[in-house]
Amino acid sequence: MYQKENSSWVKHADFTICDMLCLQLAFILAYWVRNGINQPYHTELYRNVAIVMIFIQLMVTFFNESFSGVLRRGTLVELKKTFEQCTLVCLLVLAYMFLSRIGSDYSRMILLITYVLYIGFSYCCRQILKKFLKDRRYEEGEKRSLLIVTVSSNAKSVVENIRKNNYGNYHLAGIALMDCDKKSNSINGIPVVAGQDDIIEYIHKNWVDEVFFAVPKAIDIPEQIVRDCSAMGVVIHMQLATMKSLGKNQIVEELAGYPVLSSSIRIVTPRQMFVKRAMDIAGGLVGCLFTGIAAIFLVPAIKIKSPGPAFFSQVRMGKNGRPFKIYKFRSMYMDAEERKKELMKQNNVKDGMMFKMDDDPRIIKGVGHFIRKTSLDEFPQFWNILKGDMSLVGTRPPTMDEWEKYELHHRKRLAIKPGLTGMWQVSGRSDITDFEEVVELDTRYISDWSLKLDVEILFKTVMVVFRGSGAK
Template sequence: MYRKESEGWFKHTDFILLDMICLQIAFYLAYLIKGLGINPYNDLVYRNMAIVLEFADLATMFMLDMLHHVTQRGRYRELIATAGNVAVVGLLGIAYLFVMQEGAAYSRMTFGITLVLYFILSYTTRLGWKRVLASGKWDKNCRSLLIVTTKAEAKKVVETVQSNNYGKFLISGLVIVDKDMTGQSIAGVNVIANSEDAPMYVCQQWIDEVLIVVPDDKPYPNELIKKLEETGVTMHLRMSKIAEVEDRPQFVEKIGSYTVLTTSLNYASPKQLLFKRVMDIAGGLVGCLLTVIIFIFVAPVIYISSPGPIFFSQERIGKNGKKFKIYKFRSMYMDAEARKAELMKQNRVADGKMFKLDFDPRVIGNKILPDGTKKTGVGNFIRVTSLDEFPQFFNVLKGDMSLVGTRPPLPGEVSEYEIHHRARLAIKPGITGMWQVSGRSDITDFEEVVRLDTKYIKEWTPALDIKILFKTVKTVLGKEGSM
């Protein structure tokens, strides 16, 4: 699911933090230059002003969208934008002093010096940081970009994206549509698939977005585009030649020097993204605190019943195929993974794309008695009450997961996916989700899981997340009450 992160201020937290640091440095230096001392934070009036200015800066960037197209602005446009940001912050600061009637206690000269230094530091820092991003040395938050083009156009497209990248994309590979060049390299980028193999590659690898650029004299690879639509991946189509696309959200933006029409399963505004991330951070912090409390009681029981690590980590597939480690309280015996193969014939999901058992003997304390009676133990209690899920709040804080999303599959399960199954990987995985609270948590038809996950992605709103969270709490409490 594409969420227009490239232009929203949510994506540019690096610029926000740098700007706020510049403001605080300017505030401190102004205090020193005026000769008022060495620690402005000892004075209540100045300490309050330092806090107010930071909130004013944050509110200005957020409410007025001051970071819109920040990576695409030239020096002159950046100069104007920075000056506007400083002016609004200054006006808010003056308004605060007037309302609180603290103007007489705060040096006007110090305030003026603060704004001048803030402008100089902010402007130079923004220009410098954009140079760092353009160098490609800061790719921590890059999106994985697959380029689909022709042999003749490939070198030009790669160089165009790289020269106008600003740290937004990590080019994962090329797909050449008019010739099979798999295994070769163009402009330092590997050709990883042809038109026929590309959809399955997208399905099984970490690919966030696809850029499709073909010359004006060549037809668009419409068959490939239709298959890519099934995967749920975000696509950017060069505006000079627009192919027919499915009825999905569409908007115009720029990648490199190309003006493209972007299509995706859904669209979320920067404010909606901010709401979701803030909710994740708040929920993650509360969840991690609860995890510590639960650990005190659960850890000894787990260790006594099955000596070994209290926590269990496992590689899972996250948003758009990116791998990460998921954390849980261990509810199974140490040899659980080794025994999985022998239990596959009992899997309730016949196609192997998920793994569910009616009674799992690998769970700590689970036994089948001589008379055929099935006995459950502490592991089953941990799973039924969802206590094993609590360490995943750490994954939420890290940003690998969200509170609400789709459940993250195993790499082996993803390798069995058909193209349209990949759509459920279009968002961050979640601790809970639509199909878990739909009354069908014991679902055994994987196609139904995909349908519900895709429905969630297409219909996503902050209100839907809140609704699912409330239903999750109700469902978990209902399970505990029935025990």
């Protein structure tokens, strides 16, 4: 029987509980420092805040994936992660106090001391718990005996990789070489216990829980060896041949019953996508409210300056080439699309992959320039975000004629939902005239994507708009 490693957030429930206890201990000691040794939970105000702290701490742990890869982190990285976790928790607690209007009644000194003690306690407890878990795994009784089946040329690197990444989970029983019939001394301190002909005999007579077949794709593993291992109830691990051309992001999963090796420019967890979509819905709702308010003033102004509909819609290409209809406040005259062909010679963007020009004559004088400068023309796209066609942060969706000019590597920028704002918009916006630079920035955004990066781009977008460096 083989126990599969738990990949969910529950896997690190021990660290989560430990962190929760550290927060409560920091809260109690801070209360004692400020008010003397009394029971803090007897006071309704402090009891309620303590309970809210627990929920906030769990929420941050879940959505921020605070303990992902915790056993692999070094001391400095752990200190940084601890500081981020504790700071975010305390900031959210502070926000709760502000919104519930209890900040003036709650001691600021207690909150400050709680924050400082929380960082210290949490960091020390994490280090102690990691040492305990690693030491425990190194005890022979907790290990699983693993036989490595490989070839002479690969044996050294396989042993080094297992020692580096298994954190003491395995007792390395030995090495069996598929290209050698005789036993040799050892490789990296691990004895060579069998050749291809006596692998089964060794497993039959010795302590072996699991067998790891790590052989090159060119060498066939005899089916009889695999069948015999299965007959003995030994757990079998087969190394999958990865393709370097697919990049680093490769995972094994099941597709319609077939085990497959999947690759993508960026692989994310369902939890991360849930949070990103939740941010989009929240932002879309707020944005639609502001769009409605803006429409009260902009719709009459647009119609007075340029008779016709106040809203503009156009088919754009979305994620991976999926067409959708985008919405904007109309900032151009009604014949803008027809006049675009005449103005292509004045396009500032090389190769005509996008259209940007200074003093575009198609823009409605006065109101058109104002709403483009302030980016108010983009506000109706909050409806696209709410519908799921777009995201708050993503890549600029191309028009149909732009899409038809795309080369192969240009399509990579559409591997994510198009966004109201994005990396290139906050890195120069209309000042960027090289489309390849746009592609590079968008590709970097996708490959480096994180929720933290989205928040940073949203913040920078607000700063860009306030500075008046909006679209031309």
